[in-house]
Amino acid sequence: xxxxxxxxxxxxxxxxxxxxxxxxxxxxxxxxxxxxxxxxxxxxxxxxxxxxxxxxxxxxxxxxxxxxxxxxxxxxxxxxxxxxxxxxxxxxxxxxxxxxxxxxxxxxxxxxxxxxxxxxxxxxxxxxxxxxxxxxxxxxxxxxxxxxxxxxxxxxxxxxxxxxxxxxxxxxxxxxxxxxxxxxxxxxxxxxxxxxxxxxxxxxxxxxxxxxxxxxxxxxxxxxxxxxxxxxxxxxxxxxxxxxxxxxxxxxxxxxxxxxxxxxxxxxxxxxxxxxxxxxxxxxxxxxxxxxxxxxxxxxxxxxxxxxxxxxxxxxxxxxxxxxxxxxxxxxxxxxxxxxxxxxxxxxxxxxxxxxxxxxxxxxxxxxxxxxxxxxxxxxxxxxxxxxxxxxxxxxxxxxxxxxxxxxxxxxxxxxxxxxxxxxxxxxxxxxxxxxxxxxxxxxxxxxxxxxxxxxxxxxxxxxxxxxxxxxxxxxxxxxxxxxxxxxxxxxxxxxxxxxxxxxxxxxxxxxxxxxxxxxxxxxxxxxxxxxxxxxxxxxxxxxxxxxxxxxxxxxxxxxxxxxxxxxx
Amino acid sequence: xxxxxxxxxxxxxxxxxxxxxxxxxxxxxxxxxxxxxxxxxxxxxxxxxxxxxxxxxxxxxxxxxxxxxxxxxxxxxxxxxxxxxxxxxxxxxxxxxxxxxxxxxxxxxxxxxxxxxxxxxxxxxxx
Numbered sequence: 001x002x003x004x005x006x007x008x009x010x011x012x013x014x015x016x017x018x019x020x021x022x023x024x025x026x027x028x029x030x031x032x033x034x035x036x037x038x039x040x041x042x043x044x045x046x047x048x049x050x051x052x053x054x055x056x057x058x059x060x061x062x063x064x065x066x067x068x069x070x071x072x073x074x075x076x077x078x079x080x081x082x083x084x085x086x087x088x089x090x091x092x093x094x095x096x097x098x099x100x101x102x103x104x105x106x107x108x109x110x111x112x113x114x115x116x117x118x119x120x121x122x123x124x125x126x127x128x129x130x131x132x133x134x135x136x137x138x139x140x141x142x143x144x145x146x147x148x149x150x151x152x153x154x155x156x157x158x159x160x161x162x163x164x165x166x167x168x169x170x171x172x173x174x175x176x177x178x179x180x181x182x183x184x185x186x187x188x189x190x191x192x193x194x195x196x197x198x199x200x201x202x203x204x205x206x207x208x209x210x211x212x213x214x215x216x217x218x219x220x221x222x223x224x225x226x227x228x229x230x231x232x233x234x235x236x237x238x239x240x241x242x243x244x245x246x247x248x249x250x251x252x253x254x255x256x257x258x259x260x261x262x263x264x265x266x267x268x269x270x271x272x273x274x275x276x277x278x279x280x281x282x283x284x285x286x287x288x289x290x291x292x293x294x295x296x297x298x299x300x301x302x303x304x305x306x307x308x309x310x311x312x313x314x315x316x317x318x319x320x321x322x323x324x325x326x327x328x329x330x331x332x333x334x335x336x337x338x339x340x341x342x343x344x345x346x347x348x349x350x351x352x353x354x355x356x357x358x359x360x361x362x363x364x365x366x367x368x369x370x371x372x373x374x375x376x377x378x379x380x381x382x383x384x385x386x387x388x389x390x391x392x393x394x395x396x397x398x399x400x401x402x403x404x405x406x407x408x409x410x411x412x413x414x415x416x417x418x419x420x421x422x423x424x425x426x427x428x429x430x431x432x433x434x435x436x437x438x439x440x441x442x443x444x445x446x447x448x449x450x451x452x453x454x455x456x457x458x459x460x461x462x463x464x465x466x467x468x469x470x471x472x473x474x475x476x477x478x479x480x481x482x483x484x485x486x487x488x489x490x491x492x493x494x495x496x497x498x499x500x501x502x503x504x505x506x507x508x509x510x511x512x513x514x515x516x517x518x519x520x521x522x523x524x525x526x527x528x529x530x531x532x533x534x535x536x537x538x539x540x541x542x543x544x545x546x547x548x549x550x551x552x553x554x555x556x557x558x559x560x561x562x563x564x565x566x567x568x569x
Numbered sequence: 570x571x572x573x574x575x576x577x578x579x580x581x582x583x584x585x586x587x588x589x590x591x592x593x594x595x596x597x598x599x600x601x602x603x604x605x606x607x608x609x610x611x612x613x614x615x616x617x618x619x620x621x622x623x624x625x626x627x628x629x630x631x632x633x634x635x636x637x638x639x640x641x642x643x644x645x646x647x648x649x650x651x652x653x654x655x656x657x658x659x660x661x662x663x664x665x666x667x668x669x670x671x672x673x674x675x676x677x678x679x680x681x682x683x684x685x686x687x688x689x690x691x692x693x694x695x696x
Contacts, residue, residue, distance in 0.1 A: 006625070009622040010623025011623075013620065013622055016619045016622075017616050017620070020615045020619065021612075027608070047604060047608055
């Protein structure tokens, strides 16, 4: 990237030379033209005096006729000088202004500022490509979790949107094409502080390009990619992407879960929701029981996943689509679903539910309203595409509103938070509803309804030095109950629970309070932020751990500790 | 033939020749060194420096550096002249004249470097 100073000077060559010539001409003339003093003697300005005079005249400061009054011949020449120098300065200023308004020059300034603020990042950060609804949601959530990030989007308005979003830290964002590896490098891909890349653009091609660039330039760096088509998803997975998210597949799975096990779905969406969200009311909307009949409006990539999910749930489905594309084993009605006649033909009046999933929010609302009018009892699952229409959707109050961008964003955040969490969520998906309900209630009683924080650590010398030292001294094994006591007062319990303990290849889900931990175990916690901070104190500082675990407290310094141990012997 | 190259070569050569003309003569004799020649050399060197702005090649960078050296030396010579003359009329002292000329002789050296670089650059061109 050429230096801005060089560009500026290069563009100002002509006006600068003009000004030098004007100065030379004026100084020469002023020095050559004789003046007459009050005694009638002839005098001339020296070159320095001429330079002084031209300098203050050309810059319109005008100290007057220095060193003494001029003759009319001199004044005639000075008049010429004044006009010449005004032209010179006007030319210079004009060139400067036109340079400042030059699109390319402004672009150079913006990208220079961006790369400087990226270069100044000294904390771990993530690189977000694409600031659509998904990218924005992820950006907001990362900000709430106190992660730093940089962002790229090819649309300048999206970048400006991020700037006025009011995040707690200034996130560097650039309007550029994420497909170019140079852009990614400018955004900090090669910096060791870059902890992961999130490819969340609207088109698959760009996301794949980002994933390839990240894989080649930084092998092993976690890449979370959004892939709308199966082909892209496969390519990304074969690149070794950390996590590939297909919004349509994800939506279908959510829907299936919501049909099969609403309590599990409620727990999952609570655990994966953005920080600052709340648990949904305890009675999740009850789906109509199978066998029943569903009307699916819109049979694109999205509708296909939905229809498959409905059929896996044991229901019959009818598809309404303008193209009338025949789907195997499903009845399909050709026509626009906004038309009541078409809906009636699809059997809305007798159906137990309708799934409205076109990619047009206005059409979705219109269909849902028409379906409700035809059949007030019908169960409505509504797809909301844009964040901008959230007011209308909230007001309409569908039984379930699904926001694909939100689902993708939540998956991203869950994958970023701690790797163990993703593993635990897989366990939750496999468990039955009763288990999920019990866990949700237990967790709610412990930490409240706000989305809990998750943290994990391994019992190792690098991560838990204090805890390990005390554990070695203690004659009895240390249990999870011992660990979750407050460092302020041992009688109090911290507002957190252990979701999972990993010992070698074994995974113990929801270990009991008297589960004895050992060095090498990895633990996943969920709880309040204050609990996390207290627990971090316990695991890092020997004396805190000694107090929490009920051992005697030793001196902090090595000398005193040695002396006191010697006396104790 | 490119007009830009003609102008460029013209100013670099003119800066060197004017500078040489000023330096030529007995080093401490004020009658051998005229103020106007120093003035002309300074102005031409300024223009030569601005012409070299913004060339991104390595040779361009060295050219610009040599021009900046020329300007520094000539400004120094002009300042010595200014203080050497002072308020009193009459010719300058031999000591002041000597230092003015030696400073501009330094500028001449840098100007010669400029000319040499320009000649080298010309011979590299195969067209």
